[in-house]
Amino acid sequence: QSALTQPASVSGSPGQSITISCTGTSSDVGSYYLVSWYQQHPGKAPKLMIYEVSKRPSGVSNRFSGSKSGNTASLTISGLQAEDEADYYCCSYAGSSPVVFGGGTKLTVL
Amino acid sequence: EVQLVESGGGLVQPGGSLRLSCAASGFTFSSYWMSWVRQAPGKGLEWVANIQQDGSEKYYVHSVKGRFTISRDNAKNSLYLQMNSLRAEDTAVYYCARGLVPAYAFDIWGQGTMVTVSS
Numbered sequence: 001q002s003a004l005t006q007p008a009s010v011s012g013s014p015g016q017s018i019t020i021s022c023t024g025t026s027s028d029v030g031s032y033y034l035v036s037w038y039q040q041h042p043g044k045a046p047k048l049m050i051y052e053v054s055k056r057p058s059g060v061s062n063r064f065s066g067s068k069s070g071n072t073a074s075l076t077i078s079g080l081q082a083e084d085e086a087d088y089y090c091c092s093y094a095g096s097s098p099v100v101f102g103g104g105t106k107l108t109v110l
Numbered sequence: 111e112v113q114l115v116e117s118g119g120g121l122v123q124p125g126g127s128l129r130l131s132c133a134a135s136g137f138t139f140s141s142y143w144m145s146w147v148r149q150a151p152g153k154g155l156e157w158v159a160n161i162q163q164d165g166s167e168k169y170y171v172h173s174v175k176g177r178f179t180i181s182r183d184n185a186k187n188s189l190y191l192q193m194n195s196l197r198a199e200d201t202a203v204y205y206c207a208r209g210l211v212p213a214y215a216f217d218i219w220g221q222g223t224m225v226t227v228s229s
Contacts, residue, residue: 003154036215038155045205045222046147046155051215089155093214098169099145099157 004029004090004102011108017078020105022090023071028100030071034093037066037075040104041086049088050075077107085109112136112218114206119223126196126227132189132206132220140164140184143209145216146191148202148225156202159191160209173199196227 005023012018022029022037029035035053038046048057050066053073063078073092077084090102118130130146145160159170159180168180179192189206203224207216 032214034212034214038216040155045219046216047219048210048215048217051210051217057217091155091157091215097172098160099214101147101155101157104154 002100004092004100006088006090006102006105008103009106009108011110012077012080013110014080014082016080017076018080018107019077020075020088020090020107022073022075022092022102024073024092024094024100025071028092028094029068029073031095032093033068035066035068035073036091037064038089038091039084039086040089046089080109082109114208114218114220116204116206116220116223119204119225121226121228122196123229124197124227127192127194128196128225130191130193130204130206130223130225132191134187134189134208137208137218139182139187143211144180144182144189145207145209146180146189147205147207147216147219148200149205149222150199150202153202158204161189193225196225198227201225201227 037050040046053068054066088105094100113135115133146158161180177195181190203222205222206220208218
């Protein structure tokens, strides 16, 4: 099972919106509404930000939103803040090899 | 407080074995799928294995099949990963994570334990 494809890096200024893409195949992202997104600050454990494509866990800011179209899922962060600077990973259910992560995207807040 | 605490990491020679443990607290451990996820130094996350609530179903990433075994003891609120025939490419921080079902998402993570495979 190959990793999902994410851009290596994205950047934005405070207050702006950014979108991180996550491209899979018809065997994972394209077939299931089971995409999740994780935020990871350096030296810390990942934190769940979005699950089931667009649902937010309790306590996660509504500035974070998720969507999916075909084989590509997206994470959008609006009203960018300095604390959003982190690595972001997408993840999808993949059937027979149940879970696959993306390669990760480093978000820089300029 | 809902918490996962890993232990058992360390330095091991290629071909050696190591057993990781994850102690759960603050929630009904026996009600959740549990997973191990690893992260090689400077690299991304890689799902390793998961186990159903009663231990009857287990799944592994292809690269560890036949070498790693995931297990759990619900009476002790503990998750384990027995790692045999370790290779340099198994060097990583290993996290245990609680699974959201049927979301196949991980909502609680431990702090991780470092495994280094080197001679």
